[in-house]
Amino acid sequence: MTPGYASTIWARLRELADGYLRIADVSLFEYRNGLTTLHPLLNPFLYYPLYLIGGLRGVMPLADAFFAAITFALLYKIAHLLTGRFFLAAPFASIxxxxxxxxxxxxxxxxxxxxxxxxVFLPVSFPGDSRNRLNFLTMESVKPGFVIFGPFLIFVFLLLKSERRKYAVLAGVFYGLLFYTYTYYWIYGTIVLGIIFLSSLLRRxxxxxxxSTISLAIGGGISLYYWMTYFAAQRLPWIETYLxxxxxxxxxxxxxRTSQWFFYIxxxxxxxxxxxxxxxxxxxFIFDFLAVLLIAGVVGLNIQVFTGTNVQPVHWYLxxxxxxxxxSFLMCAQCVFERVEKKGLGRPLTVIVWILALSVLxxxxxxxYAFAKIRFHTFEQPTGVMPSVLWMNEHLPRDAVVLTPIPYSSELFLYYTPAKIFLPKAAGTMAGEDEMIERLFILxxxxxxxASTLDAELRNDTLAQTFIQRQFPATHMALFDYLYFQQFYSQALDxxxxxVPGADAPPGLKVDQIVSSYGAYPFDISDLGKKYKVDYLYLGPLEKEISTADFDEMPDLEKVYDVDGVRLYKIQKTEAVPPRT
Known part of the structure; x- marks a missing residue:
């Protein structure tokens, strides 16, 4: 599991496995029929593989292979269109x-x-330093946007090369689909087509x-659903907080953004x-294509000049x-090869390029292999947790809401059971801050x-330290990040x-406010289920680390699972809470 934004896509895949073709909020039952804001094109890509394989455990390896093959094919096509040389295009795509x-x-x-x-070019593994390899493939396996972005680039190139209407139409179709993949893709696509339009006018x-106007018009038509969702979201009172x-x-x-002067040079x-x-x-036409792409990158990195804001601009690079x-570097390599080839050294250079490509692979x-081996040997869960999750997967009804105060447990339930959770992750819910804090207080x-434990968890995340010390999965998300994610990160330029180290630390005054409000929160167990849907209460080893409650003595709780120190209680007499729209 991956803490943060990407993990919500795993939860979305679980919703597909449970039979939901369209789901809005991956965490909360009450918002499952709301606005769909995250990667809806993921559904048709992975719907059938999910059913063919039967679950998340099998579909992720398949996704890695599937998207690697498509990404390679698209990169190879683009590189071959530019160079016309197999020996340059194939190693380029492979690397x-x-x-x-x-x-x-x-x-x-x-x-x-x-x-x-x-x-990067050595055929061996370096412990603790594998981040420079596999990162593009890893991101594409959970955010498969390049399968749309790649064809868009191809048809833009063919449009500039041939000036034919069919390529304008195809570029427009894939441009419109970019709106349903990843935010940066459609913004970049808009900038690219806009630059082509303006530069073409200037050059007559x-x-x-x-x-290019046809492409923009077709893409605009395909993006209408996106904009309907966007403007509907703008009416939500907490939309700024969500963003x-x-x-x-x-x-x-x-x-x-003058700080990026080296990139501009x-x-x-x-x-x-x-x-x-x-x-x-x-x-x-090759220069036109690459110049448009490079200049569009500079514009995207500085989109705040026009709009006043920019969304996590480091992602423009990533x-x-x-x-x-x-x-562009590929074309520089093409230039070098042509000069070397004239001196009769083309074949040795070809051999060197292929050796480098095979070495990278x-x-x-x-x-x-090394990363998987390390994770296998260090991955340890408390006794009884995973068997209980597997039992829940077999016996809980779809959309049952399971209560736990532990973020890690909540993520396990989202990925490996048909259940919803009670306390949502900030990156995957449309619930406002007041509701999230109220749910936290109820739990x-x-x-x-x-309150002292809540204070410690918000400031120091003592449970996360427990995970690290005991070599539990290093995927536990700190409580404050779970509730707010990037809400309090610095919004200054760059x-x-x-x-800056520590810039994302929880603001002390905010923590004080939460802890103070919790101390005054009027909780009555008889109110449980009246406002928010609740079905089951989970008590495992991690919950026992911070809980002092004795659920065996509480009324209206039926114990339905009790194995290896893990208990699951069914909450009786709860009122039906309909999903919100």
Whole structure:
């Protein structure tokens, strides 16, 4: 399990396995019929594999292989369109699938960066340093946006090359689908088509300008459902809070991001090299394509100049900019190869390129094995937890709500049972802050957890330290992050790019306010289930770490599971709470 935003997609896959083709809130029963805001195109991609394999345990390895193959094919197609050479396109796609950060690593600015670059091309694993390999593939397996973004780039290239209407139509179709994949993709696609339109007008290439307008119009039509959802969401009273906690919004005003001067210099140098190369070979459509992509990356990174805000701009590097950079470096490699080939050294260089590609693949496979081995040997759960979860998967009805004050337990229930949870994760719910805090107070009161423990969990996350000390899964999310995620992160310009240690620490005054309110919260067990749906109460080893309650003595609780120190109680006499819309 992955803490944070990506893990909500795993929960969404579980909803597919439970038969929901459309689900809004992955955590709470009350909001399951609300607004669908997160990656709806994931459903058709993985719906049938889920049913074919029978659950999350099998579909993730399949997704890795499936999206790796598609990503490789798309990258190869783009690279081959640019270079026309198999021996450059195939190694490029192979390396790129494994090493997303390679375009940035090719410009090392320190000795440590040089060492990281060298490690990428060695066919061995480096303990604790596998982050530079497998990261693109890992992200695509849970956020499969490149399967749409790749074809969009291909058809934009073909449009610029041939100026044919059919490519404008196809580019428009995939542009429209980008709205249902990942935020940065559709924003980038809009910028790309906008730059093509404006630059074509300036150069009096009216046919290309007209076709780019067709692409924008088709994409706009396909995106109508997205915009209907967007404007409906804008009416929610807590929408700003939701956006801040899930998006890390920068509100630095209409300032240009001067701190990224090195990247801008790289873009200018690449544009000069590409212009001279393409001009000499009468292939200016390649320059047009790469220039548009590079400039669009600069615009996206500085979108706050126009809008006043930017959404976690570091993701412009992680999800977008590395692609045009890599393609530009590929064309530089093409230029080098042509010069070497004239000297009769083309074959040795080809052999070297393939050796490097195979070395990266070997090192990536070694990293994958080493990482899996480490996780297998260090992954330990308290006795009885997983058997109880498997029992719940077999016996609980769909949408039953299970109560637990432990974030890790809640995530287990979302992934491996058909149940909903009572305390939602900030990154995966449409509930407002007041409701989330009230749910927290109900749980902590019901489990008899004192205010001092709540204070310690919010400030220091003592339970997370228990996980680390006992080598439990290192996936437990701190309570404050679970409730607020990125809501209180700095919103200053470059805050998400130049992360300052401790900048994301829980604000002390906020913790004081929560703890003080909890001490005055009027909880009555007879009110349980009147406002929020409740069905089962879970008491496992982790819950016992902080709970002082004796549920065997409480009325209206029927013990339905009691094995290896784990108990599950069915809550009797609860009123029906309908889902909200």
């Amino acid at each position: 790129f699938v494994m090493v997303r950060d390679l375009p940035f690593m090719l410009l090392p600015r320190s000795m440590n960066a040089v060492k990281d670059l060298v490690k 290439k009216y046919r290309t300008a007209r076709y 801040n906690r899930t998006g890390w919004i920068e509100s630095g005003g209409h300032q240009f 790289v873009v200018v140098v690449l544009l000069v090299i590409l212009y001279r190369y393409c001009k000499a070979r009468a292939r200016m 999800r977008i900019i590395f692609i045009p950079l890599a393609l 070997g090192g990536s496979a070694s990293d994958a 902590y009161s019901l489990y008899g957890i004192p 805050a998400s790019i130049n992360i």
